[in-house]
Amino acid sequence: MTEITWPWQYNFPPFFTIQPHAETRAKQLEAWQQLIVEYLKATRQSTVDVRETQNNPLFNNTAINRKLSQEAVLTILEDMARTGRAAPTDKSKNVWEVYWHSLDEWGNMVYNWACSNGLNNSVCTLFELREGENTVDEEFHGLDMNVLLKALKALEIKGKCELMEFDDNQGVKFF
Amino acid sequence: MRRRAGLGAIQKQKLEQVKYREKGSEIQENQFQQMSKQLEVFRENLEEFATKHKNEIKKNAQFRRQFQEMCAAIGVDPLASGKGFWSVLGIGDFYYELGVQIVEVCLATNYKNGGLITLEELRTRLVAARGKAKKHQEITNEDLLAAVKKLRIFGNGFTVVPMGKGKWLVQSVPGELNLDHTLVLQKVSSLGTAWVSNSILMDDLGWTQTRAQSALSYMIREGLVWVDTQDPNETLLWFPSMFADCVSA
Incomplete structure (x- = not known):
């Protein structure tokens, strides 16, 4: 696991209790969002399962014996959803996708990579994008399938690519 | 007759x-x-x-x-006016400049300390911001106090709270701190823990539950403290302005 440098708040015990004072809470939520994104980025994850947060070092600082409750995690994720930085994958709101880049940014990243590799007007499989040798150095390498799909769909709406399905595989054609 | x-x-x-x-x-x-x-x-x-x-x-x-x-001995205040012959001293300018820099530091750190900062942290940050020349480095606590006192003309937005033992806190948010609030701050400063609780105020200062509660809830309302409900015994209130990791961050 990649180590991240924890912000000072992580060792500040009340950081793990949702604050009653509005302004303080806003600062707290903002700090949590940054921390969550940074942590997921460092560990190359795209989803948070609320039910599994209690033993996750991100939400449970054993050194100071403080952890963020499930309700608190949900509060933060819902706040992130309002700014488009996260979205629940189902109605039960247990599993959340967290975007360390916005879908637009992901889309542009893939598109720029395709352009600079002369892949315009040719077809790539999504497997190639996620696991292919050519994308190893790209940030979107290994990106969660659903997140990648959503990003490409956003790109499709802008007319920069077209998603297609063949056999058991999904592919994308860049314009 | x-x-x-x-x-x-x-x-x-x-x-x-x-x-x-x-x-x-x-x-x-x-x-x-x-x-x-x-x-x-x-x-x-x-x-x-x-x-x-x-x-x-x-x-x-x-x-x-x-x-x-x-x-001070002859009863004049060179900072009282920027006009007239005192202005040739340029000493007012020195403190005005310092005052502006203090405001900048307070605003820049407000997001994490809620508007309370120790004079030490203020000084460290100021010195870092002022550049490396020797004359920029030699800012004494007296200089800072004099400059902050001048800021009071803008209302009660900037006040100095004495902590005792040569320590001060600079408060950069409007809102009066009464004697009880100051006592709370002094207590935290002397404990060196960055947190207080009802029971500490009651045991150490001999306060009643109501008195402790009212002082602490004021500080919560003003956003000066963070609430921590995960201590096994009681609710703790933390001052980011006195939390070492926050001060050095």
Whole structure:
């Protein structure tokens, strides 16, 4: 696991209790969002399962014996959803996708990579994008399938690519 | 039979009064002239002194303090006005500049400390921001206190809260801190833990539950503290301004 440098708040015990004072809470939520994104980025994850947060070092600082409750995690994720930085994958709101880049940014990243590799007007499989040798150095390498799909769909709406399905595989054609 | 006061006597008395008054104003005039002359001389000397040592005052912290003490001893405040002959001293400018920088530091750290900052942290950050030249580094706590006091003319937005033992907190959010709040801050500062609780205030300061509660809830309302409900015994209130990791972040 990649180590991240924890912000000072992580060792500040009340950081793990949702604050009653509005302004303080806003600062707290903002700090949590940054921390969550940074942590997921460092560990190359795209989803948070609320039910599994209690033993996750991100939400449970054993050194100071403080952890963020499930309700608190949900509060933060819902706040992130309002700014488009996260979205629940189902109605039960247990599993959340967290975007360390916005879908637009992901889309542009893939598109720029395709352009600079002369892949315009040719077809790539999504497997190639996620696991292919050519994308190893790209940030979107290994990106969660659903997140990648959503990003490409956003790109499709802008007319920069077209998603297609063949056999058991999904592919994308860049314009 | 007692004679009543005659007209002559009354007139004589009136005449005397007029003469006294005349003499009085004459003396006053005299004194005033002498005073003006003295002040003139004093002013000239002070101006000469100041122009000669202007740079010294700006650069040397020790010198600046002595100059301040001298001014305090003769009852003048060189910071009181930017106009008039004090402006040639340029000493006001020094403190105004410092004042602006203090405001900047307070605003920049407000997001994490809620508007309370120790004088030490303030000084460390100021010195870091002011650049490496020696004259920028030599800012004393007295300089900071003098500058913050001047900021008070903007209302109660900037106040200094004495913590005792040569420690101060600078408060940069509007909202009066009463004696109880100050006592709470002093308690936290002396404990060195960055947190307090109801029971500490009750045990150490001998307060009633209500008194402790009301002081603490004020501080929550003002956003000066963070609430921590995960201690096994009771709710703790934390001051980011005194939390070491926050101060050095």
